[in-house]
Amino acid sequence: MSRRLLFLLPLATLALMAGFFAWSLMAGRDPASIGSVMVGRPAPKLDLRALREGDKPLTDALLRTGKPTIVNFFASWCTPCLAEHPLFTRLAQRDGAVIIGIAWKNKPEEARAWLAKLGDPFLYAGQDFDGRTGIDWGLSGVPETYLIDGNGIVRFHFRGPITEKDVRDTILPFLKGGKP
Amino acid sequence: MKRVLILLLAILFALPALAVDPSEMLKDPALEARAREIGQALRCVVCQNQSIDDSAAEVARDMRRAVRERLTAGDSDAQVFDFMVARYGDYVLLKPPFKLGTLVLWLGAPMLLLIAASAIMLTALRRRATAPLPPLSDEERERLRSLLGR
Amino acid sequence: MIPELGHFALILALAVALVQGTLPLVGAARGDARLMALGSTAALTQALLVVIAFAALTQAYVTSDFSVANVVANSHSAKPLIYKISGVWGNHEGSMLLWALILAVFGAAVALFGANLPDTLRARVLAIQALIGVGFLAFLLFTSNPFERLSPAPADGNGLNPLLQDPGLAFHPPLLYLGYVGFSVTYAFAIAALLEGRVDPAWARWVRPWTLAAWCFLTLGIALGSWWAYYILGWGGFWFWDPVENASLMPWLAGTALLHSAIVVEKRDALKSWTVLLAILAFSLSLLGTFLVRSGVLTSVHAFAQDPARGLYILAFLLTVTGGGLALYAWRAPKLTSSGLFQPVSREGALILNNLLLCTLAATVLLGTLYPLFLDLLTGNKVSVGPPFFNATFVPICAPLFAALCVGPFLGWKRAELWPALQQLRIAFFVSVVAAIVAAVAIDSRSTLAAVAFGFGVWLIAGSLVEFASRLRLGRAPWAESMRRLRATPRAAIGMTISHAALGVVVLGAVATGAWHLEVIQTLKPGEKTRIGGYDITLVRVDNVQGPNYVAERATLDVTTGGRPFTILQPERRLFTVQRRQVAETAIHSDGLRDLYAAMGEGDPNTGWVIRLYLNPLAPWIWLGAALCAFGGFVSLSDRRLRIGAPSRRSAVQAAE
Numbered sequence: 001m002s003r004r005l006l007f008l009l010p011l012a013t014l015a016l017m018a019g020f021f022a023w024s025l026m027a028g029r030d031p032a033s034i035g036s037v038m039v040g041r042p043a044p045k046l047d048l049r050a051l052r053e054g055d056k057p058l059t060d061a062l063l064r065t066g067k068p069t070i071v072n073f074f075a076s077w078c079t080p081c082l083a084e085h086p087l088f089t090r091l092a093q094r095d096g097a098v099i100i101g102i103a104w105k106n107k108p109e110e111a112r113a114w115l116a117k118l119g120d121p122f123l124y125a126g127q128d129f130d131g132r133t134g135i136d137w138g139l140s141g142v143p144e145t146y147l148i149d150g151n152g153i154v155r156f157h158f159r160g161p162i163t164e165k166d167v168r169d170t171i172l173p174f175l176k177g178g179k180p
Numbered sequence: 181m182k183r184v185l186i187l188l189l190a191i192l193f194a195l196p197a198l199a200v201d202p203s204e205m206l207k208d209p210a211l212e213a214r215a216r217e218i219g220q221a222l223r224c225v226v227c228q229n230q231s232i233d234d235s236a237a238e239v240a241r242d243m244r245r246a247v248r249e250r251l252t253a254g255d256s257d258a259q260v261f262d263f264m265v266a267r268y269g270d271y272v273l274l275k276p277p278f279k280l281g282t283l284v285l286w287l288g289a290p291m292l293l294l295i296a297a298s299a300i301m302l303t304a305l306r307r308r309a310t311a312p313l314p315p316l317s318d319e320e321r322e323r324l325r326s327l328l329g330r
Numbered sequence: 331m332i333p334e335l336g337h338f339a340l341i342l343a344l345a346v347a348l349v350q351g352t353l354p355l356v357g358a359a360r361g362d363a364r365l366m367a368l369g370s371t372a373a374l375t376q377a378l379l380v381v382i383a384f385a386a387l388t389q390a391y392v393t394s395d396f397s398v399a400n401v402v403a404n405s406h407s408a409k410p411l412i413y414k415i416s417g418v419w420g421n422h423e424g425s426m427l428l429w430a431l432i433l434a435v436f437g438a439a440v441a442l443f444g445a446n447l448p449d450t451l452r453a454r455v456l457a458i459q460a461l462i463g464v465g466f467l468a469f470l471l472f473t474s475n476p477f478e479r480l481s482p483a484p485a486d487g488n489g490l491n492p493l494l495q496d497p498g499l500a501f502h503p504p505l506l507y508l509g510y511v512g513f514s515v516t517y518a519f520a521i522a523a524l525l526e527g528r529v530d531p532a533w534a535r536w537v538r539p540w541t542l543a544a545w546c547f548l549t550l551g552i553a554l555g556s557w558w559a560y561y562i563l564g565w566g567g568f569w570f571w572d573p574v575e576n577a578s579l580m581p582w583l584a585g586t587a588l589l590h591s592a593i594v595v596e597k598r599d600a601l602k603s604w605t606v607l608l609a610i611l612a613f614s615l616s617l618l619g620t621f622l623v624r625s626g627v628l629t630s631v632h633a634f635a636q637d638p639a640r641g642l643y644i645l646a647f648l649l650t651v652t653g654g655g656l657a658l659y660a661w662r663a664p665k666l667t668s669s670g671l672f673q674p675v676s677r678e679g680a681l682i683l684n685n686l687l688l689c690t691l692a693a694t695v696l697l698g699t700l701y702p703l704f705l706d707l708l709t710g711n712k713v714s715v716g717p718p719f720f721n722a723t724f725v726p727i728c729a730p731l732f733a734a735l736c737v738g739p740f741l742g743w744k745r746a747e748l749w750p751a752l753q754q755l756r757i758a759f760f761v762s763v764v765a766a767i768v769a770a771v772a773i774d775s776r777s778t779l780a781a782v783a784f785g786f787g788v789w790l791i792a793g794s795l796v797e798f799a800s801r802l803r804l805g806r807a808p809w810a811e812s813m814r815r816l817r818a819t820p821r822a823a824i825g826m827t828i829s830h831a832a833l834g835v836v837v838l839g840a841v842a843t844g845a846w847h848l849e850v851i852q853t854l855k856p857g858e859k860t861r862i863g864g865y866d867i868t869l870v871r872v873d874n875v876q877g878p879n880y881v882a883e884r885a886t887l888d889v890t891t892g893g894r895p896f897t898i899l900q901p902e903r904r905l906f907t908v909q910r911r912q913v914a915e916t917a918i919h920s921d922g923l924r925d926l927y928a929a930m931g932e933g934d935p936n937t938g939w940v941i942r943l944y945l946n947p948l949a950p951w952i953w954l955g956a957a958l959c960a961f962g963g964f965v966s967l968s969d970r971r972l973r974i975g976a977p978s979r980r981s982a983v984q985a986a987e
Contacts, residue, residue, distance in 0.1 A: 006299065007663050010607060011656040014614075014649070020704050021645050024627045025638045031629045031703070034225050035712045037269040044267075105238060131242035138267040140225045140239050201931055201940045202853045223714045228629040229572045231716070234565060274716030276701075281711055285701040289694040289723065296686055304674060 034140060036157035043071075043148050044136040048126030051103055051111055058126040062100060064152040068175050070099045071146040073128075073139055075106040076114035081143040084161035085118050091167065092121035097175055101125045104134050104142050147174050200233055204241070206248050215248050218260055222247070223274050231274060333398050336386025337477040340427075343379035343434065344467040346372050350437075350460035354453035358525075366453035370441035373456050376463065377438035384418075384431045387476050391418050397483035400424060400476045406487040408879040409495065416500030422624060422640075423476035425503060429620075430466045432504075432511040433459065440515060440540075447536055454522035455515070462514050465647045473643055492880065492906035492913050498558030505551030506578060510616035512544020513581060513609075516588065520609035521655055524662040529606060534596035537609070539967055541592060544612075545585045546963035552578050553956030561916050566847060566927055566944040568840075568952060571720045573628045576699045577619030580692050584612040587688035594681050598743060600670035601678070603663040604685060610659060614652035615692070621648050627703055673745040680738035687731040694723050725783075732786045732837070735830060736793025740800075754800055758792035773846055780845035787841060790834025798827045825966030832958035839951030843925075848945040855938035863945040865926065866890045867899075872930075872939055880904040882915070885930045885939060889919070899928040901941075925949040 038044070048058040063069055072088060074081040091097040101122035103111035108127050115125070128134055137146070140159060147156040147170070156170060200219070206212040216233060222243060224235035232240040232247075243264070250260045264272045276282045316324065350372035357365025390398045391414045394407045404421040405414055419428040437459040444452045470476070494500065519537045523529045555578070560568040569575065588608040594601040622628055625641025672678040698715045705711055736758060740751035752759075766785025770778055799805070801819060802812040850862040859868040870886040882904040889896045899917035906913065919926040925946040933939025 004660075004664060007603070007660045010611070011653065011660050014652055014656055017700070018645060018649050018653075020700075020707055021621070021625070021627060022642070023707055024703060025625060025641045025645065027707070028638065029627070029707065031627060032228070033712075034271050035269060035710070037265075037267070130245075131238070132246070134239075135242050135246045135267060138269075140268075200851060202851055205851070221716075221718050223716060229570065229716065234563075234567070269712060271712040271714050274714050275718030275722065276713045276715055281705060281709060282701070282713060285697055285705075285713075285715065285719075286723070288697045289690050289727075292693050293686060293690040293727075296689070300682060300686070301674075307671065 034159070036138060036159065038138050038146065038154045038157050041154055043146070043152050043154050044133075044138075046100075046126070046133070048102065048128060048133055051101070051108055051115075051125035051127045055125070058100065058102075058124055060152075062124055063148050064150075065098070066150040067098055068150060068177070069148045070097055070171070071102065071137075071148060072099060072122075073102045073104045073134065073137070073142050073144045074111075075104050075142045076110045077106065078142045080161040082118070084143055084163075085121075087162055087164070087167055088121040089119045091171065091175075092123070095172065095175060097121075097171075098123050102133065103127045103129075104139065105129060105131050147171065149174075200244065204244055204248065206252065211248070211251050214257060215244070215251055218247050218251075218257060219244055221261075221274050222264055223272050225268055225272060332386050332389050333395070333477045333479065336383040336390075337475070339379045339382040339386065340430075340467060340471055340477075343376050343383065343430075344464065344471060346376045346379060347434075347460045347463040347467055350376060351457050351464055354457040355525075358450040358453040358457075361450075363449065366449050369453045369456035369460075372460065373434075373437040373441040376460065377434040380427075380431045380434040380467075384427055387424060387427060388415060388418050391415065394487070396485070396487055397479050397481065398476075399478040399480045402480055402484055402487045404487065406879065410878060412497075413495045413500060416494070419503050420494045420500070422637075423470070423474040425507075426466060426470050426474050427476055428504065428507055429511060430463060430470060432507050433463045433466060433514060436511055436515050437463065440518075444536075450526065451519075451522055451533070451536075454525055455518040458518035458521045459514060462518070462651065465651070469643055469647065473640055492904070492911045495879075495906075496558065496562060498554055498561070502551055502554045502558060505547050505554060507551075509544050509546075509548025509551050509578075509585075510581065510613075510619070512540060512547060513585060513613040513616050515540040516544065516609040517613035517651075517655065520606045521658060523606060524658045527662060527665065529595065529602040529666050531596045531599055534592045534605065538589070538592050538596065541585065541589050541609075541612075542963050542967045545582070545589055546960045546967070548578070548582050548585060549956060549960040549963065552582060553953050553960075556956075557953045560949070561918055562913070565929070565942065566843070566849070566946055566949075568843070568949075571698070571715075571717045573699050574619075574623050576695045577615075577622050580695050581612050581615040581619065583688050583692040583695070584608055584615050587685050587692075588612050590681050590684050594670075594678055598670035598672065598678055600668040600672065601682070601685075602666045602668055603659075606663060606666070607659060608685075608689075610652070610655040611692075614648070614655065615696075617644075617648045617651060621645060622699070628699070670744070672743070675741065675748050676746045677738060677741045677743050680734055680741050683734055684731070684738065687727055687734075691724060691727055691731075694727065695720070698723070729786065732790055732833075735833075736789060736797065739797045739826070755793055755796055758789060758796045761792045762786070762789035777845055780841055783841045783845075784838065787834045787837035790837060791831045792834075794827050794831040794834070798823075821969035822966045825962045825964075825969070827962070828965060829959045829962030832955045832962055835951050835955030835958060837955075839948040839953075839955055842948035843946045843952065846947055847949075850943045852941055853933065853938040854941050856935075858938070860941070860943070862926075862943045864891050865896065865945075867928075867941075867943060869939065869941060872933070872935075875902070877904065880906045880913075883930070883939075885928075885941065887917070887928055887941070889926065897926075899926070901928045901930045903930055903932070920950050922950050922954075923948065 043060075043063045046058050046060050046063060050057055063071075070088075070091070074085070088099055092099055099122050101115075101124075103125070106127070106129070108129070111127065115122070126133075131139075137144075138157075143161050145158040145162055146154055149155050155174060158166060162171070200216070206215060219233035220231050222232045224230045224232045224237055224240040224243070226237050226239050227235045230240075232243045246263070247260055250263055255263065261273065270277055276285060278286055350369055353365050354369030354372075356362070357368065387400070389395075390401050391405055392411065394401065394405060394414070396402050400421065400423050404424070405417045409417065418424045437456055440452065440455055440459065444455070447455070516537055519533065519540070523533050555575070556568045559570070560566065588605065591601050591605040591608055595605050621641065621644045624637070625644060626638055627641065670678070698719055701715055702713055705713055736755060737748075737751050740754055741748075762785045765788040766781045769784040770781035773781075801823065802815045804812050807815075848863055850860055852860050854860060854869040856869055856871045859866055861867070866889070868888045868890075870888050872883055872885045875882050875884050882902040884900050884902045887899040887901070889899060897919050899919060901917040902915040904913050904915055905911075914929055916927060916929045918928075925944070927944040927946055929942045931940030931942065
C-alpha cells in the first residue's frame with residue numbers, strides 16, 4: 001500500500017506545482033514586482049536641500065505634522081511622471097492635499113523649469129540629485145509615491161505612476177483619514 | 181551622414197555604463213574587495229536576475245555607492261546587508277535568508293535525498309531478508325577457481 | 331503564395347499527426363499489423379509536411395517577405411543573410427515551428443531506423459510521438475501561427491533583437507531543441523513500455539541511442555549558450571543560475587541520470603521503474619522549461635515575450651503530457667518486476683547513488699528556480715534565489731558525485747568490494763591531492779574551497795584515465811596484450827572514459843576562471859596604458875565605425891608582453907539603429923589555456939574610456955571540455971551494439987567484466 005503511495009508521489013508533486021502555475025497565470029501576478037517593505041513602518045529620514053530657491057531645507061518634521069502627507073519622487077526626464085502629474089495638481093488644488101515633491105537625479109534647474117511649465121502642486125519640494133535619499137526610501141526608480149499618515153507612518157507605497165483609480169480608491173480615502 | 185553618426189553616438193554616450201566603473205571604486209583595496217563581494221550578493225531591484233555589480237541601471241549604481249559609503253563608515257558586511265534589507269526587503273538578497281519562510285527552499289532537496297535514500301535502503305533490507313545471498317565458503321571458492329582455470 | 335502553402339502543410343501535418351496518434355495505438359492493442367504499419371507511413375508523411383512548412387517560413391525570411399507578420403516583427407532587410415535565417419527560430423512562433431519540425435523528423439527517424447523494434451513497440455512509440463506533435467501543431471495553428479499575413483505589407487521590418495544577431499546565440503536554440511525533442515522519443519518509449527506492461531533489457535538497449543543522441547545535443551546546446559553569455563555580456567561570467575539556464579540544466583541532469591540508469595536495466599534487468607520515471611521526467615522538465623520561458627511566470631534576462639494566455643495553453647499541455655505519463659506510471663510501474671539482485675556495494679549500487687545524487691541536484695535547481703513564485707503566491711513575501719544559493723546547495727552535492735564517479739566503473743556487477751576498487755585508484759587520488767595542495771599554495775591561499783574543487787577536477791580526469799589503463803592492463807601485461815585489449819574495447823567504454831574525463835576538464839576550467847581570474851578596470855585616455863598579468867595594455871585610439879545595421883565605438887588596444895608585441899584587441903560598443911539597443915562586443919584572445927578578455931564601457935575623448943580587462947585562466951577548457959563530453963557521447967553512440975539491438979554473446983561476456 002505504501003509502495004503505491006510512493007509511485008503517486010511524482011504525480012502529486014506535479015499537481016501541486018501546476019496548481020501554483022495556474023494560480024500565478026490567472027491572478028495576473030507580475031513577476032517583476034518587488035513589493036515594498038516601507039509600509040507600516042515610520043517614514044525614512046528626510047534631509048534635503050530645497051528645490052525652489054529661497055525655500056528652507058526639507059526635514060523629517062514635515063512628515064509628522066499630524067496631517068496625512070503625500071511624498072512624490074519625480075524627474076523631468078521621466079515620461080510616466082508627466083502622465084501622473086495632473087493628478088497631483090488636482091489633489092493639491094481641489095482636495096488640499098499636502099504633497100512633498102522630490103526631484104530624483106534631476107538637475108535642479110531642469111526640475112524647476114518642468115514644474116513651471118506643468119504647474120507646481122508641491123507644498124514643499126526637495127532635490128535628491130545623487131539618489132542617496134532614494135536609497136533610504138527604498139526607491140527603485142521614478143515615479144514613486146508614498147502616503148504617510150499624521151504620525152509619520154508609511155501607509156502606502158506606489159511604485160510607478162498613480163492612476164485615476166488609485167486616486168479614487170486609495171489616495172482620497174487616505175486623505176480623509178481612513179486607512180487605504 | 182557624419183552628423184547622424186555623431187547624433188547616434190551621442191545617444192550611445194547617454195546610455196548608462198556597464199557595471200562597476202573606476203570612478204566608483206574605493207581607494208582602499210581591502211574595502212573595495214569587500215564592496216565587490218557584497219555587490220555580487222545584492223540584487224538589482226529593477227533588473228531581471230542581475231546583481232548590482234553586473235547591472236547598468238541607475239538604482240544599481242546608487243546601491244553600489246551606498247554599499248561603499250556604509251563600508252567606509254565602518255559597517256561590517258552583515259550590517260551592510262541589513263541596511264539594504266531594511267530598505268528593499270529580503271528580495272534584495274541573492275542568497276535567500278534562512279528563516280521559517282525559506283525552510284523548504286533550503287532543506288527541500290537534502291530532505292528528498294534522505295527520504296529517497298532511506299526508502300531504497302529499506303527496500304534493500306527487506307529484499308535481503310527474503311532472498312539472502314550466502315557468501316561462498318572457502319571450499320566453494322577453491323572449486324570456482326579451479327573451474328575457471330585461474 | 332508560399333506562406334499559404336506552408337500554412338496548408340501545417341494543417342495537413344496536424345491531420346496526419348492525429349491519425350498517427352490514434353490508429354497505431356489501436357493496432358498495437360489489437361495486433362493489427364496494417365494499422366501498426368500506418369504509424370511509420372504517417373510519421374514519414376508528417377515529417378515531410380512539417381519540413382515544407384518550415385521551408386516556407388525560411389523562404390519568407392530569406393526573401394524578406396514583409397507581408398508575413400512574423401517576418402515584419404522579427405526581421406529587417408538590412409540584416410545579414412545568416413541572421414535572417416536564424417531569425418526564423420529567433421521568435422516565439424518560429425521556435426515552436428522548429429520544435430514541431432524536430433519532433434516530426436525524430437518520429438520519422440524512429441520509423442526509418444527502428445526496423446529492429448517489435449511492431450507493437452514501434453507503433454506505440456510513433457503514436458505517442460505523434461500525439462505530442464498534435465499538441466505543438468495545434469498550439470501553432472490556433473495561437474501562434476507564423477504564417478499570418480499583414481495587409482498592407484509594411485516597407486520594412488522591425489529588426490531583430492541585436493543580442494540575437496550573433497553566431498553563438500543563433501545556433502543555440504536548434505541544438506537545445508534537438509536535445510529537448512530527443513527526450514520526447516525516450517518519453518514515448520517509456521509510455522509505450524508502460525502500456526505494454528513490460529520493461530526488459532531489450533527495451534533499455536533500444537532507448538539508449540535516442541537518450542544518448544538527445545543528451546549529446548543538449549550538452550552542446552547548453553555549452554553554446556554559456557559560451558555566448560561569456561563573450562557577449564562583458565564581465566567574464568559564464569553561468570548565472572538564471573531561470574532559463576536552469577530550465578535547460580534540469581532536463582540535462584535528468585537525462586544524465588536516465589542514461590546511466592538505463593545501463594542497469596539493460597545489463598541487470600533492475601532499476602526499471604526508476605528508469606521509466608526518469609524518461610518521463612527528462613521530457614517533462616524540457617516542457618517545463620518551455621513553459622517557464624514563454625509564460626511570464628518568472629522574470630529572466632532571456633525570456634521571450636510574455637503572454638499569460640499562451641502560458642495557460644502550454645501549462646495545459648504540460649499537464650496532459652506529464653500528468654498523463656505520471657498517472658500511467660503510478661498505475662503500471664508497481665507491476666514492473668526486477669530480477670536482478672545486488673549488494674549495496676556493487677556497480678548497481680554505485681549507479682543508484684549516481685541516480686540519487688543527480689536527482690537531488692535537479693530537485694535543488696527546481697526548488698531554487700520556482701520557490702520565489704510559490705512564496706510570493708502563498709505569503710506575498712518576495713525572496714530572490716541567485717548564484718549564492720546555488721553555490722551553497724548545488725556545488726556541495728557534486729562532491730560525493732564526483733568522488734563516486736571514478737570508483738563506480740571499478741566495481742563489479744551484483745557484488746563488489748570497495749577497498750580493492752579504491753586501491754586501484756591510489757595514483758589518481760594521490761595526484762588529485764597534490765594538485766589541490768599546489769593550487770592552494772602556489773595560486774591562491776585564500777580560497778581552500780577552490781583548491782579542493784580543483785583537486786576534484788584532476789581526480790575526474792586521473793580516475794577515468796586510470797580506469798581505462800586498468801582495462802587495458804597497461805603496465806601489468808605486455809604492450810601487445812594492451813593493444814589487443816584496446817582494439818577489443820567497445821566504443822561505449824571509450825566514450826565513457828572520454829566523457830567522464832571531459833567533465834573533469836570542465837570542472838578545472840570553471841574553478842580556475844571562477845576563482846582565480848584577474849580583473850583590471852580603469853579609465854584610459856588614448857595613449858595611456860595599464861597592466862594585467864604579464865601583459866601591458868595601451869589604449870591606442872577609439873574610432874567610430876559603421877556596421878551593416880549598427881554604429882559603434884571601437885577601441886584599439888595594443889597588447890605587449892615583455893616589450894614584445896603580442897596582439898591587438900578591439901572591443902566595441904555597438905548601437906543598433908533600428909532597435910536603439912546597445913550591445914558590447916568583447917575582444918578575446920584565447921590560447922587554449924587562458925583568455926585575455928577586453929570590454930569597453932562608456933567614455934569620451936576628454937575623460938577617457940572605461941576599459942575592463944580580464945585574464946581568465948583555463949576558461950577555454952569549460953567549452954572544450956563540454957564539447958569533448960558531447961564527443962564522448964557521440965563515440966558511444968557509434969558503438970555498433972547499440973544499433974543492432976539484439977544482445978550478442980560477446981557483449982554478454984564484456985558486461986560481466
